Amino acid sequence: MGRAPCCDKANVKKGPWSPEEDVKLKDYIDKYGTGGNWIALPQKIGLKRCGKSCRLRWLNYLRPNIKHGGFSEEEDSIILSLYISIGSRWSIIAAQLPGRTDNDIKNYWNTKLKKKLLGRQKQMNRQDSITDSTENNLNNNNNNKSPQNLSNSALERLQLHMQLQNLQSPFSSFYNNPILWPKLHPLLQSTTTTPNQNPKLASQESFHPLGVNVDHQHNDMKLAEINNGVSSLYSENVEQSQNPAHEFQPNFGYSQDLRIDNHSMDLMNRGVSKELFQVGNEFELTNSSSWWSEEVEVERKTTSSSSWGSASVLDQTTEGMVMLQDYAQMSYHSV
DNA sequence: AATTTCCTCAACCGCTCTAGG
DNA sequence: CCCTAGAGCGGTTGAGGAAAT
Known part of the structure; x- marks a missing residue:
């Protein structure tokens, strides 16, 4: 008995995010916020992604004022x-x-x-x-x-x-x-x-x-x-x-x-x-x-x-x- | 120019923590 | 108090590009 998976692995896309997926996620969160439920979010938007993956993508790349590289x-x-x-x-x-x-x-x-x-x-x-x-x-x-x-x-x-x-x-x-x-x-x-x-x-x-x-x-x-x-x-x-x-x-x-x-x-x-x-x-x-x-x-x-x-x-x-x-x-x- | 090795970093995995029923 | 689902975190992986041979 392992831990139940957080999402249906078979119907979830993995790997790099496409620009279209980014736009979908960003637009939705800009308009409605995360709704406090990452797991349900991809279904609402129609993304075939795990909720955790959406959260990570938002936190690391899509949310405003993110800096990459060039550490002082x-x-x-x-x-x-x-x-x-x-x-x-x-x-x-x-x-x-x-x-x-x-x-x-x-x-x-x-x-x-x-x-x-x-x-x-x-x-x-x-x-x-x-x-x-x-x-x-x-x-x-x-x-x-x-x-x-x-x-x-x-x-x-x-x-x-x-x-x-x-x-x-x-x-x-x-x-x-x-x-x-x-x-x-x-x-x-x-x-x-x-x-x-x-x-x-x-x-x-x-x-x-x-x-x-x-x-x-x-x-x-x-x-x-x-x-x-x-x-x-x-x-x-x-x-x-x-x-x-x-x-x-x-x-x-x-x-x-x-x-x-x-x-x-x-x-x-x-x-x-x-x-x-x-x-x-x-x-x-x-x-x-x-x-x-x-x-x-x-x-x-x-x-x-x-x-x-x-x-x-x-x-x-x-x-x-x-x-x-x-x-x-x-x-x-x-x- | 082709191949191999190295490096970077986006993304995933699996665990713990927490809140709510 | 226990159980469960979801959030969050740190460790790890692997694809792709750069550098070396």
């Missing part, structure tokens, strides 16, 4: 920083880029942007063998912590974190140099361990380079996955919790318990990114300079020749978020 560097930066922040949540990323569709961004990332970044890294590797040893360290770390527990996306983001760090500071290994690690709250420093230090963590949880231990089986960690971290900006330690449930206490750069009320969780699960950030705006932020060690902060200031474009919608988000963007873009442009 600013858009690249936003995609990069959000990908590192939240992973392959393409719909959320697309919501930050007016006129872009999730499908477009997904394709752009998979075919160009990712290669662009990895290409830079390969170039760096050729130039500097120190970087190679760093990659080996990463691989070793992955081996130690049961890599099958990490999704490809999470691994990729981990690697990107590493690579961005290397691009920024190619002569030192992020993982081998604790001075580069973000400072943790003194009281909680001891609660965050590396997989090597804690075999239990190594086998059960994703190890985050910035101190975020993600237990994917724990419901609270759904948020952590998203924040992992809007980005890595949050650390949490559920086991150490002293706080009541439903109390959301974000804290940039400090490892501590992280809880969230149902409404906020719902917003995040729905991918309502603006509201996600608005939730973030309510945070009482700690001084962002504490997030990175002074060494990184100094280098950040001296190397950065660019700043976030004033047009970025993300500029109005939390200080911490902007800082992350700044970090990502600075790293990106620093090569």
